[in-house]
Amino acid sequence: MKSEFTPPIGKISNINGQCISLIGDDIDTDRIIPARFLKCVNFDSLGESVFEDDRKTLKGKHPFDLEENKKASILIVNSNFGCGSSREHAPQALMRWGIKAIIGESFADIFYSNCIAIGIPCLTLPKKVIDEIQNYCCTRFLFLEIDLKNSLAKSKDLNFNLEIKESSRKMFLSGEWDATSTLLDNKNLIENKFNQLPYIKFNTNLL
Amino acid sequence: MSQDTLFDKVWDLHKVSSLPGGSDQIFIGLHLIHEVTSPQAFGALKDKKLKVKFPDRTVATVDHIVPTDNQSRPFKDNLAEQMIETLEKNCLENKIRFFNIGSGNQGIVHVVAPELGLTQPGMTIACGDSHTSTHGAFGSIAFGIGTSQVRDVLATQTLAMNKLKVRQIWCENKLSKGVYAKDLILHIINILGVKAGVGFAYEFAGPAINELSMEERMTICNMSIEGGARCGYINPDEKTFSYIKNKLCAPKNEHWDKALRWWKTLKSDGNSIYDDVIKLDASKVEPTVTWGITPGQSISINQQIPLLDDLSPNDKLVAKEAYEYMSFKPGQLIKDTPVDVCFIGSCTNGRISDLRVAAKVLEGKKVSKNVKAFAVPGSEKVANEAKQEGIDQIFKDSGFQWREPGCSMCLAMNSDKLIGNQVSASSSNRNFKGRQGSPSGRTLLMSPAMVAAAAINGKVSDVREFIN
Numbered sequence: 001m002k003s004e005f006t007p008p009i010g011k012i013s014n015i016n017g018q019c020i021s022l023i024g025d026d027i028d029t030d031r032i033i034p035a036r037f038l039k040c041v042n043f044d045s046l047g048e049s050v051f052e053d054d055r056k057t058l059k060g061k062h063p064f065d066l067e068e069n070k071k072a073s074i075l076i077v078n079s080n081f082g083c084g085s086s087r088e089h090a091p092q093a094l095m096r097w098g099i100k101a102i103i104g105e106s107f108a109d110i111f112y113s114n115c116i117a118i119g120i121p122c123l124t125l126p127k128k129v130i131d132e133i134q135n136y137c138c139t140r141f142l143f144l145e146i147d148l149k150n151s152l153a154k155s156k157d158l159n160f161n162l163e164i165k166e167s168s169r170k171m172f173l174s175g176e177w178d179a180t181s182t183l184l185d186n187k188n189l190i191e192n193k194f195n196q197l198p199y200i201k202f203n204t205n206l207l
Numbered sequence: 208m209s210q211d212t213l214f215d216k217v218w219d220l221h222k223v224s225s226l227p228g229g230s231d232q233i234f235i236g237l238h239l240i241h242e243v244t245s246p247q248a249f250g251a252l253k254d255k256k257l258k259v260k261f262p263d264r265t266v267a268t269v270d271h272i273v274p275t276d277n278q279s280r281p282f283k284d285n286l287a288e289q290m291i292e293t294l295e296k297n298c299l300e301n302k303i304r305f306f307n308i309g310s311g312n313q314g315i316v317h318v319v320a321p322e323l324g325l326t327q328p329g330m331t332i333a334c335g336d337s338h339t340s341t342h343g344a345f346g347s348i349a350f351g352i353g354t355s356q357v358r359d360v361l362a363t364q365t366l367a368m369n370k371l372k373v374r375q376i377w378c379e380n381k382l383s384k385g386v387y388a389k390d391l392i393l394h395i396i397n398i399l400g401v402k403a404g405v406g407f408a409y410e411f412a413g414p415a416i417n418e419l420s421m422e423e424r425m426t427i428c429n430m431s432i433e434g435g436a437r438c439g440y441i442n443p444d445e446k447t448f449s450y451i452k453n454k455l456c457a458p459k460n461e462h463w464d465k466a467l468r469w470w471k472t473l474k475s476d477g478n479s480i481y482d483d484v485i486k487l488d489a490s491k492v493e494p495t496v497t498w499g500i501t502p503g504q505s506i507s508i509n510q511q512i513p514l515l516d517d518l519s520p521n522d523k524l525v526a527k528e529a530y531e532y533m534s535f536k537p538g539q540l541i542k543d544t545p546v547d548v549c550f551i552g553s554c555t556n557g558r559i560s561d562l563r564v565a566a567k568v569l570e571g572k573k574v575s576k577n578v579k580a581f582a583v584p585g586s587e588k589v590a591n592e593a594k595q596e597g598i599d600q601i602f603k604d605s606g607f608q609w610r611e612p613g614c615s616m617c618l619a620m621n622s623d624k625l626i627g628n629q630v631s632a633s634s635s636n637r638n639f640k641g642r643q644g645s646p647s648g649r650t651l652l653m654s655p656a657m658v659a660a661a662a663i664n665g666k667v668s669d670v671r672e673f674i675n
Contacts, residue, residue, distance in 0.1 A: 025525050026401055026501050030639045034646070035618045039272060039286040041246040041293050053646035079521075080402040083435065083501075084639060085618070086337040087244065088353035109405055109437040110337055110351050113368070117355035167369055170228035179355075180255060183232055183363040189223045190365055193234045194261065197220070199330060200236075202458035202466045 005047065005096050008119035012172040015101045015121065015146040017073030021137035022063050027077065028084035029111060033093040035085075046089055047096030064097065074144050076133050077104035082111025091115045101146055103153070103162065105130050116168050116177050121148060123162040133158065148172050209373035210480040213442055213473050214408045217348045221331045223365055230369045236330035236347075238265040238360045239316050240303070242272055242294040243620070244335030248357035249297040257362045259301045264364060266325060267298050268306040270315045271620045275583050275610035278308050287621065301361075312455075314586020314612045317341040317554035321425065322588050324454025328443040328470040333360055338554045338636065340431040343440030344424035345447055346473055348408070350438040371408040371438060372482035375475075378415035380490035385671035387564070388423035389556060389634070389654035391415065393495040393505045396434040398487065400522075401503040404436025407482070410475060411441050415489030421450040422560040429555045430636055433502035442474040494670055496541050497638045497652040499529030504638075505652070508669045512539045532640055533649050534628070542667055544651070547629040549580040549662035550643075551607075551655045553617040556634035557585030559592045561655040565634075566601040568659035568673050574606030575665030581608035581623070583615040607662070619644025632661035 037049045055062040063069055075094065081104045082090060091114045094102075101121045115122045123146070125133075136142055136158065145154045148169055151162045171177040183190075194200060209215055223232040240248075245267070252259070259265065272287040282288040298305035306312040312319060317338050320326045328346035332339060335357045342349035356366055376395060382388075409431045411424075419427070424441050431439025448467060451457045458466040493507035504526070506512065514537045518526050530537060551557070551565050562584065574580045582602050584590035590612055593599050599609045616623040617635035624644025625631055631643055631650050638650040651667060660668040 024528065025521070028501075028637075028639045030618075030637070030642050034641055035620045036644070038243050038620060039284075039290060041289060042250060043247055053641045056646065078524075080405070080435065083401060084337065084432075084637060086335060086339075086351035086353055088247075088335075088355060091353075106402060106405060108402075108435065110353060110432075113356065114353035117353060117359075165369065167226075167229035171230075171367075174227065176226070176228060179367045180257070180359050180362050182226060183359055183365050183367060184257075186224050186232060186365075189232075190234065190260070190363060193221070193223050194364070197234065197236065198469050199327060199458075199466065202462040203327075203456060 007095070011175040012119060012121065012177070013148050015074065017100060017144065018071055019074045019076050019133065019137055019142040019144055020063050020069045020072035021076045021134040023078060023134060025079045026083055027081050029082055029087050029090035030084055032082065032090040033087065038087060038089055043089065043092040043096065046093035050093040050097045068141070073098050073100040074146070075099045075102045076130065076137060077102060078130060079105040081107050083108040086110045088114045088118065091118055091120055095120055116171060117179065119177055121146070121164065121168070121172055123164050125160060125162060129160055209482050212373050212410060212475040212479040212481060213346055213440060214348060214371070214373045214410065216473055217329055217331065218370055220329070226367055230367050232365050233331060233368050234365050235333045235360050236264065237320070237325060237332045239320055239332065239334035239339070240265055240267045240357065241316050241336065242269050242290040244354050245297065245357055246290065246293045247354045248361055251355070251358045252361055255362070259303065259361045260364045262302045265303050265361065266320065267294060267303055268313050268316050268319050269294055269308065271614045271618065273308065273613040274621050275613050275615050275623060278611050284622070311587050314589065315554045315557060315614055317429065318558060318585035318589065321345065322454065322586060324451050324457035327451060327466070328447060329473050333366065337432045338429050340437065340439045341425050341429040341554055343428040343431070343438060344421060345451070346440060346443035346470070348438055348440065351432065372406055373410055374407045374483040374485065375410045375412055375481045377484060377486045378411065378413040378489040379486065380488055381415045381418045382489050382492060385656070385674055386492050386494055387654040387656060388419055388426040390492050390495040391489055392427045392430040393497065393502065393652065394492045395487070396430065396503050397505045399434055399485065401433060401501050402435045404431060404434040407436050408438040408440065409434065409436040410481070411439060416441055417444065420560060421446055422558045425558070426555055430502065433636060443470055494654065494657055496657065496667060498533065498535055498541050499526065500532055500638060500640050501525060502636065502638060502652060504529055506541055508542055508667070510541065512537055512541060514538055542669065544667040545630065546578060546632045546651070546661050546666060548625060548631040549578055549658050550616045550631055550633045550635065551658050552583030552585065552615050553635040554585065554614070555636040556655045557583060557589065559589050561634065562589070562593050562598050565655040565659040566598045568656050568670060569605040569607065569663070570601050572605055572663045574662045577665045578662050580606060580662040581610055583610045584612045586612050616643050618642060632658045632667065634658050
């Protein structure tokens with residue numbers, strides 16, 4: 001486990017760190033954090049339980065247990081990462097373990113929005129490049145410098161252009177990934193919308 | 208880009224603004240909450256010194272953690288008790304309507320909202336649960352969100368979202384006897400794959416879909432997310448309207464007439480443009496069972512588990528993992544696979560029509576002595592209806608345990624869990640590794656009728672042999 005956890009705040013433009021590779025398609029949020037750990041009213045202690053069952057099965061050989069990965073903060077995954085349940089506990093657990101950004105072939109929709117909402121950029125690269133990075137990680141340490149402004153990742157040996165949804169990129173650069181205050185800025189528009197929607201007037205019972 | 212589909216119409220109607228980054232701010236008409244994904248959201252609201260913006264537009268129930276054997280309070284499980292108490296407190300403090308155990312209206316959130324008439328065409332619906340797509344069966348745009356987004360809906364009744372693309376899945380003809388909505392959606396996910404829906408809303412349409420009851424349509428939309436689509440919907444029709452009519456929260460009197468007129472304008476029509484259209488023949492679908500660790504890894508009851516060579520390169524990695532985890536050999540038949548546990552319930556298949564179909568199979572028969580079988584009604588209403596119809600008795604007489612409503616072994620957050628590497632025949636929605644509570648437990652997804660057949664024979668069976 002990493003030392004003190006501090007959640008990200010404000011603008012996010014550069015993330016530098018060591019990569020940790022996790023191979024597999026369709027890795028679901030039940031695997032990232034099994035349901036029994038959802039019995040909690042805060043996210044504080046989730047970091048140590050990330051991939052709990054997969055790690056137990058691999059008896060110390062899971063990437064999240066390897067000594068050389070203990071300081072890693074950029075997760076390299078394959079396709080449809082984070083599919084399944086909407087539990088934000090999954091990215092919260094990854095973040096509390098130490099993950100600050102994820103690079104993969106593709107991400108499940110709800111997992112992706114959860115990552116944005118808590119300040120973890122999810123970036124994509126073609127399968128070929130991901131395979132290359134994962135192979136590299138098997139034998140050597142890979143330290144990456146992610147530059148969101150230019151959608152680039154740099155290292156000693158490898159450089160590549162990252163892909164990220166333009167709206168997400170802008171939100172990280174401006175700090176608006178923490179959306180509540182931006183949404184609240186449109187207070188009047190929200191009231192107007194509420195008054196315009198036809199069904200608000202239909203339903204008098206309970207709603 | 209799609210145009211003039213129901214999705215476009217409902218999205219545009221609810222758009223509050225274009226946000227600086229380029230995503231849309233969308234108003235959420237109905238917000239549903241439960242005990243698992245809401246406590247941290249209320250906590251964050253407090254931290255930011257914010258209030259719930261429209262408390263009337265949020266409705267709560269408790270489902271994931273509730274025990275199904277003994278629901279007396281305090282719960283035996285301290286953590287579960289703490290979670291229900293937190294929800295009770297948050298609802299009370301924020302004046303949110305809460306359907307608690309014993310209210311007559313408690314149950315799985317996606318079973319409860321439609322049966323109360325809360326779910327209506329043309330609404331946007333969000334809930335901190337991925338199976339929120341269920342509500343799309345009524346022609347609403349409904350999707351799962353995470354806890355930070357729950358916080359945003361509580362604080363602003365809006366969300367920052369990117370508009371989805373729309374794929375129409377056109378289902379020709381109709382399902383054969385002994386083949387159900389569950390088989391159809393498993394088949395669709397198998398054909399398209401578990402990630403094809405990423406970035407899409409799925410519109411299910413065509414004669415086979417029109418033929419389905421509202422509850423069957425909910426089964427279809429429920430599992431959109433298993434195909435990667437955060438949102439799935441069906442255009443509303445007379446079946447939709449008559450299901451809603453006279454429900455507790457349905458519009459009444461002159462409001463009903465107005466609602467009906469508006470609902471009828473929402474449909475996708477001849478002018479609609481889709482980003483993609485897929486057509487399939489529903490009459491070719493057979494009883495379907497999953498064999499692997501994703502809901503896309505399914506086969507018909509009489510098929511063999513696919514050989515690695517028969518799979519596309521992209522599916523091989525997960526298939527290898529699945530053979531190993533499930534202890535299945537490529538080429539093996541799925542039929543006659545012994546099962547240890549049979550579970551009927553969940554937001555996919557825990558409604559009264561699901562229990563009726565299973566009861567028909569079970570009537571006058573006995574559950575195999577090697578099988579632990581239990582049925583968990585989706586809600587208190589479903590449980591009461593089943594009792595009135597004598598369905599609970601049919602289940603009990605056959606050897607099924609009859610439980611109290613909740614999510615139960617769909618995700619095993621209560622004490623209903625697989626043990627070791629037990630195999631379950633389950634009417635739920637996910638066969639992920641460890642999903643049903645044991646890190647080595649194995650799940651075979653199928654229709655409730657197929658679960659009933661498996662319970663009787665103690666092994667995976669073709670339900671058509673029971674109903675002919």
